[in-house]
Amino acid sequence: MAKNNLRAMHNVGIVVESLDGAITFFTELGLKLEGRGTVEGEWAGRVTGLGNQSVEIAMMVTPDGHSRLELSRFVTPPTVADHRTAPVNALGYLRIMFNVEDLDETLARLYRQGATLVGEVVQYENIYRLCYIRGHEGLLIGLAEELGNK
Structure with a gap:
């Protein structure tokens, strides 16, 4: 049996045109800006x-501190x-896909940020209510609310 060296997933990267707009949108969703800076030079290109x-990079972190979203704007x-x-x-x-506590309230806040619903909000058995939205710059984002944990 092969040794498993995987410890955790560190982040997912998304390239955007407006870093400020993306930070605002994902902050409204509930992520926190962990850090922001510029990465440049030949070493990075290697x-x-x-x-x-x-x-330009902004690292956003989920409230539990376990997942990160790296937003990048290429100069x-x-x-x-x-x-x-x-x-x-x-x-x-x-x-x-993000797990949210109150899907309807989250959607209302994100609609004010320009988000649009892709299809419709659906319920999967008695487990989840979920949907896809187009968020900042048309990014496809899934939202899922666990049922029965309220």
Whole structure:
């Protein structure tokens, strides 16, 4: 049996055009800004394969402190593709799902930030109420409220 060296998932990265707008949106959702800065130079490009780069980064953390969302805005090189409006069945990483305490209240707050509902709010058995929304810059976000834990 192979040794499992995996300890935890550290973060999910999303590239955005407006870092300030994304921070505002995800703060409204309930994440906290953990840190913000610029990563640049040839050393960073050796990790990403992009060469000399300059990227503004904001690290957001969930209230439990276990999950992070890394928001990036590339200054150089410029972004080369836009997958933000792809449907949920497109190949690749397209959405992130958050567990929320009160789905209706969360939706009301996010609608004021410009979010739109993708389909409808549905209930899966007596376990979850969930939906997909398009948030800041059209990012696809899943929201799930556990039932029976109130």
